[in-house]
Amino acid sequence: MAEQVDDDLWSAIGDPTRRRMLDLLLIEGAGTATTLGRRLPVTRQAVAKHLAVLDRAGLVHALPAGREKRYRVDEAQLARAAEQLASVGSAWDARLQRIKRIAETIHRTQQDRQD
Amino acid sequence: MAEQVDDDLWSAIGDPTRRRMLDLLLIEGAGTATTLGRRLPVTRQAVAKHLAVLDRAGLVHALPAGREKRYRVDEAQLARAAEQLASVGSAWDARLQRIKRIAETIHRTQQDRQD
């Protein structure tokens, strides 16, 4: 019942720029710091740093191709990340529903008192 | 098909300490900066700043009770946040599945060529 999330993985996907980078890599299949930088509102150097973070988190892998370094998404690891997002979201949903149920119970009890 | 996430909301739930605070508030119903600080590995002042962030994002609301300021979770807003988590996760899942399908198609085509 604990949150039990891989904190490195979460912080990697916590940044909006990195999420957009993952989206772009998924859509276009692969990309370099330069090509991603052209499609993002940040400089190439910022993109390169984000790619390093994603690489350390195992979400992408680099394969050198000539003078450029082409990055691809690690599909298994991204699937793990998606699972963690879903798990946190559903944990909250579960607690919210429990609260709602308790609130209804209290409401019923108060009605009973008034009878 | 775009990500379309409320960036303030996401960044509010992006911090691990704030997620734990939301959990605690859900479990215990309500809490102050002091009571939350006792259950977290950070100081009361850090908790107070996080509560301010969560308040600005609309995820919690404060109601003054005597000399203390008791915070409660805004259930509707937290439900929205949970939805966004789920939506990003499922968007990734969808793209991953599409990639998988394409990969299978290519594989089949190659088998056809070998026949």
Next chain:
DNA sequence: TACCTCCTGCAACGTTTGGTTGCACATGAG
């Protein structure tokens, strides 16, 4: 080969953010 282009990598710097300590102030309890 020499030259030019393009992509990469490193270093310095500024700003924001999460965290700390220290202190002042207000309010409820004895």
Next chain:
DNA sequence: CTCATGTGCAACCAAACGTTGCAGGAGGTA
């Protein structure tokens, strides 16, 4: 009234995100 406890504000520190500037390496072409 006095004291304890909760809150708020300010200064300070470290890490993260972003920038600019520059050096270096690999490809293409005269």
